[in-house]
Amino acid sequence: MTKHDLRGLTRRQLLSRSLAAGALAVTGAGFIAAPNAAWAVEVTVITPDQMATLLQMARDIYPHDQVPDPFYAVAVKGYDSEDMKALVAEGVTALDAAARAAGFDSYVAAGWEEDRVKLLQGIETTPFFQTVRAGLVTGLYNQKEVWPIFGYQGESFSQGGYIERGFNDIDWL
Amino acid sequence: MVAKFDLNDDQVVVIIGTGAGGGVLANELAQKGVKVVALEAGGRYLPEDFVNDEWESFGQLAWTDARTTSGSWRVAKDFAGLPAWIVKAVGGTTTHWAGASIRFQDHEWKALTTYGAVEGANLLDWPIDGAEMAPWYEKAEAKLGVTRTGDRAGLPGNNNYLVFEKGAKALGYKEVHTGRMAINSADYDGRMACQQTGFCFQGCKWGAKWSAAYTDIPRGEATGNLEVRDHAHVARILHDDTGKVTGVEYFDKDGALQMQKARIVCVAGNSFESPRLLLNSASSMFPEGLANSSGMVGKNYMRHTTGSVYAIFDKPVRMWRGTTMAGIVQDEARHDPSRGFVGGYELETLSLGLPFMAAFLNPGGWGRGFTTALDHYENMAGMWIVGEDMPQLGNGVTLSETKDQHGLPVANVNFDDHPNDVAMRNHAYRQGIAMYEAVGATRVFPTPPYPSTHNLGTNRMSAEAKDGVVNKWGQTHDIANLFVSDGSQFTSGAAENPTLTIVALAIRQADHIASEMAAGAI
Numbered sequence: 099m100t101k102h103d104l105r106g107l108t109r110r111q112l113l114s115r116s117l118a119a120g121a122l123a124v125t126g127a128g129f130i131a132a133p134n135a136a137w138a139v140e141v142t143v144i145t146p147d148q149m150a151t152l153l154q155m156a157r158d159i160y161p162h163d164q165v166p167d168p169f170y171a172v173a174v175k176g177y178d179s180e181d182m183k184a185l186v187a188e189g190v191t192a193l194d195a196a197a198r199a200a201g202f203d204s205y206v207a208a209g210w211e212e213d214r215v216k217l218l219q220g221i222e223t224t225p226f227f228q229t230v231r232a233g234l235v236t237g238l239y240n241q242k243e244v245w246p247i248f249g250y251q252g253e254s255f256s257q258g259g260y261i262e263r264g265f266n267d268i269d270w271l
Numbered sequence: 272m273v274a275k276f277d278l279n280d281d282q283v284v285v286i287i288g289t290g291a292g293g294g295v296l297a298n299e300l301a302q303k304g305v306k307v308v309a310l311e312a313g314g315r316y317l318p319e320d321f322v323n324d325e326w327e328s329f330g331q332l333a334w335t336d337a338r339t340t341s342g343s344w345r346v347a348k349d350f351a352g353l354p355a356w357i358v359k360a361v362g363g364t365t366t367h368w369a370g371a372s373i374r375f376q377d378h379e380w381k382a383l384t385t386y387g388a389v390e391g392a393n394l395l396d397w398p399i400d401g402a403e404m405a406p407w408y409e410k411a412e413a414k415l416g417v418t419r420t421g422d423r424a425g426l427p428g429n430n431n432y433l434v435f436e437k438g439a440k441a442l443g444y445k446e447v448h449t450g451r452m453a454i455n456s457a458d459y460d461g462r463m464a465c466q467q468t469g470f471c472f473q474g475c476k477w478g479a480k481w482s483a484a485y486t487d488i489p490r491g492e493a494t495g496n497l498e499v500r501d502h503a504h505v506a507r508i509l510h511d512d513t514g515k516v517t518g519v520e521y522f523d524k525d526g527a528l529q530m531q532k533a534r535i536v537c538v539a540g541n542s543f544e545s546p547r548l549l550l551n552s553a554s555s556m557f558p559e560g561l562a563n564s565s566g567m568v569g570k571n572y573m574r575h576t577t578g579s580v581y582a583i584f585d586k587p588v589r590m591w592r593g594t595t596m597a598g599i600v601q602d603e604a605r606h607d608p609s610r611g612f613v614g615g616y617e618l619e620t621l622s623l624g625l626p627f628m629a630a631f632l633n634p635g636g637w638g639r640g641f642t643t644a645l646d647h648y649e650n651m652a653g654m655w656i657v658g659e660d661m662p663q664l665g666n667g668v669t670l671s672e673t674k675d676q677h678g679l680p681v682a683n684v685n686f687d688d689h690p691n692d693v694a695m696r697n698h699a700y701r702q703g704i705a706m707y708e709a710v711g712a713t714r715v716f717p718t719p720p721y722p723s724t725h726n727l728g729t730n731r732m733s734a735e736a737k738d739g740v741v742n743k744w745g746q747t748h749d750i751a752n753l754f755v756s757d758g759s760q761f762t763s764g765a766a767e768n769p770t771l772t773i774v775a776l777a778i779r780q781a782d783h784i785a786s787e788m789a790a791g792a793i
């Protein structure tokens with residue numbers, strides 16, 4: 099099991115901006131950003147294209163259409179590191195090669211999720227895919243800020259539990 | 272006045288582990304005036320320390336020292352280094368447990384006699400029965416404050432229970448209620464009533480759920496007869512030329528090797544660590560490990576036949592609100608081979624928070640088939656299956672090639688389902704799904720077993736020395752002053768959550784040890 103690991107180094111700067119969703123764009127050296135410039139991810143070790151690939155992978159592995167991109171960016175930000183550099187470079191290269199063999203310019207350039215999922219299924223057993231997938235289980239779903247999107251309320255001790263706040267309020271049975 | 276005993280005091284009883292078995296035994300002996308040194312590998316955490324956040328709490332409490340796995344069970348693939356979700360802390364897994372406290376049914380003490388020989392299974396009758404255990408169960412229920420026993424009322428049902436109850440009644444189930452729980456429905460024994468907060472698995476911050484960490488342990492210490500040494504990891508049990516145990520070697524909190532002398536040693540480190548310790552204590556006199564003349568140390572590992580059923584409805588349930596496991600259907604707990612398997616199972620309400628649901632709903636799963644389930648987390652209800660699994664010689668604990676932080680071989684846990692386990696699980700999945708569909712579920716999830724929480728049988732109790740490791744008192748057949756005091760004593764698993772039985776056995780064992788000591792027999 100992956101230990102508790104919030105890859106949240108830049109979470110504060112990400113979340114201090116509005117949570118506008120939108121396709122990602124590589125905007126120049128060292129950054130990828132939302133088209134409306136609502137937020138950006140800085141990369142220092144891996145390339146912007148590699149980070150864009152990781153972000154798309156995150157959305158395709160655990161797609162939640164109601165969850166904006168910044169949460170996914172937080173979840174994969176940790177791959178911008180010396181430890182992960184080689185794994186990411188090899189993995190993205192192999193994924194893009196598979197995409198070209200299937201007639202796309204790259205993995206990210208495949209426009210339909212179904213096509214990208216087929217490409218991911220082709221690398222499903224690789225350490226690269228498994229590392230990214232396993233990391234997302236905590237990296238994405240253990241962000242407290244993402245919980246309200248799913249209706250999950252987290253701790254309730256500080257509010258005295260639910261004994262007077264709806265532990266048995268179901269009204270449709 | 273907390274006691275402090277000398278390392279060379281050879282009159283103390285040394286207890287290894289402070290959970291439902293060791294923690295209770297330590298207090299019960301201390302109350303009788305017996306001097307006890309309890310060695311606990313983990314640290315001390317009390318309600319104010321518990322964290323209502325699933326991963327953070329896991330990091331605080333769970334046993335995450337190395338273990339290895341093998342066999343065909345899915346846990347070995349998805350959680351290869353985490354065969355069990357149990358606790359390393361003073362109080363052991365009584366901080367994490369759900370609180371379900373139900374007695375064995377009378378026939379379950381006699382599994383071999385009741386079920387007959389089952390091919391591939393190593394069934395055996397316990398050398399004790401329901402009549403023998405009844406008074407000890409009563410003491411255990413009073414100690415834990417179990418609801419629906421004595422004059423204690425049941426807990427109120429939360430949203431998850433109300434869905435579960437309606438489905439159960441639609442199927443015609445009769446034994447449906449909010450459980451017999453070691454969670455206070457009213458103030459009891461100095462502990463407050465349940466506030467329906469959730470996070471029962473992360474340690475109850477109100478202290479409404481019984482845990483040895485804040486009941487038996489401090490009460491034992493208050494007698495002046497109990498010293499608990501935390502961060503004390505036992506490496507080896509020592510013996511003399513006559514084969515009697517004389518003490519234990521342990522690594523203290525600074526990593527220094529210490530030796531504590533003992534009159535009696537009681538092993539209560541759960542069904543992985545207890546056999547591991549006996550095997551790691553092999554010597555020239557006992558080359559196969561201590562108390563292992565039968566060859567049964569580490570064998571016959573049982574983990575209950577488990578699994579979960581989650582279901583999505585078209586309206587909100589909010590299952591995480593309130594007590595995590597206060598709801599039970601007992602109709603299927605009977606032995607009825609017409610269902611295609613021997614033994615029975617319980618269905619119990621269960622919920623996980625979003626982070627653990629993502630980790631455990633379908634480990635390794637991804638894509639929209641997985642994520643659309645989580646999208647409706649708010650509309651989910653959940654239940655857990657707990658049924659009797661078959662003891663098998665090939666299932667169990669052996670010493671791994673992997674070493675821990677002290678250089679000691681870790682436990683490898685091997686497990687394959689028995690066909691009876693598979694048949695029971697599939698039956699339970701069908702019944703659980705039918706319950707939720709009767710309430711209008713739009714999608715159901717027969718979810719695979721989590722890393723084990725009920726770990727049983729690896730030092731089992733037997734009438735004959737050739738069939739098991741300990742006798743009816745938990746005393747090893749081979750060494751008179753060496754006892755086993757945890758769930759590894761279990762001869763068979765029964766359908767019930769094991770903690771109440773572990774506690775009842777520990778109270779009974781304390782009574783026996785104290786009287787044998789007084790008589791000078793050990």
